[in-house]
Amino acid sequence: MKLFERTGKMALGSRLRLLTSKVTEDAARIYELYNVEFSPKWFPVFFVLSEDGEKTITEIANEISHSQPSVSKIIQEMTLAGLVQDNQDSPDKRRNVVALTTKGMTISEQIKVQCTDVDLAIESIISEARHNLWEAIEEWEFLLDEKSLLKRVQEQRKLRESKDVQIVEYQEQYQQAFRALNVEWISTYFKMEEADYKALDNPKEYILDKGGKIFVALYHNEPIGVCALIKMNDPDYDYELAKMAVSPKIQGKSVGWLLGQAIVNTARELGASKIYLESNTILKPAINLYQKLGFKKVIGRSTPYERCNIQMELEIK
Structure with a gap:
């Protein structure tokens, strides 16, 4: 057991397998103790048949949460042992x-x-025991059904790697990255339009000098994402969230979320009451991000972009 003190929780599966092995070895001896010729691995299938009567392999597999091939193999072994028979009374031989x-x-x-x-x-x-293992197993099964261990590890990895992402305000040295990241993103899904060139070729004149902000996401000091907060001359909205682009080479580091939070927090600091954005519904991850930030769909506004088919707003509280 000292090995597991060294490995920590990384070896959870190995430790559970060792415990399972101990219990299974004893289970085989217990059957011998009661003079029962039986394999412990048969028990779930055998129990269902003894309690419920005849069943199809599919029904058994669903009930005990095993694969059909696994159940079929067990049935074959139990048939050889003379414990089960198949299709004896079924009118449908299929x-x-x-x-x-x-x-x-x-x-x-x-x-x-x-x-x-x-x-x-x-x-x-x-x-x-100090802890009820039976109840704990049931609780763990429930929690892992809600969110798998793989999903939980992915989230922790994402959280750890996102700590290496730094959000900084735009400087002239990032102009090329601001343009390149947006051109790459837009060209992947759509085509560049006149309004794009205005903002990307002249960010200082078009965005910053008008009271807007641009943020850059750095990963190990390399620009990997950008987003702009553009001042709007509109009675309904103070600012527009626009020109968000993240390098496709960087995945799973919450870059879009960090940029979005920076935009929303800055708008709040500037006294904004509403932020507006335009997007396209084919960009499902982006739409999900905006919804996570609190944006909701609005209708009835004109747009300079052909690619826009959804408009959203966020009320700053």
Whole structure:
């Protein structure tokens, strides 16, 4: 067990397999103790058939959360052992219906006596332990069904890597990156338009000198994302969130989220009450990001962009 003290929680799967191995080894000996010729791995399938009667392989697989090939293999082994038979009473030979044989039903009665002793033995372990493993397993199963371990690791990786992303205000040295990132992004999905060239070729004149802001995301000091907060001459909106672009080489580092937060926080500091943006619904990750930031769909406004088919607003609180 000292190995697991060194590895930490990284070896959770290995530790669970070791515990499973211990329990399974004892389970085989327990069947021998009760003179039952039975393999522990058969038990879930056997239990369903003993409780519910005949079932198809698909029904059994769904009930015990195993794959159909796994259940089929177990059924084959139990058939060789004389515990189950298939399609004996089924009028539809295309459905692989299985049921316990007379021998299987006899063993079922034997196992019921054994199960009583096993249940009491496990209860004794629970009473001696500081933590109830049975309840903990049920809770873990629920939590992992809600969000898998893989998803949780992806989130932690994203969080860790996002800490290496730095959001800075625009300087003239970032003009080329501001243009290049946007041209790359726009050209990937659409075509460059006149309004794009105005902002990207002259960001100081078109955005900064009019009271706007531009933010740059740096990853190890390299510009990987940009976004602008453009001052609007509009009675309904103070600023527009625009020209957000993130390098496709950088994935999973929350760059868009960090840039969006910088834009919203800056607008709030500048006293803005509403921010406006334009996008396209084919950009599902971008739309999801805007919704996460709090933007909601609006209609009825004109736009200089052919590619725009959705407009959104955010009320600053």
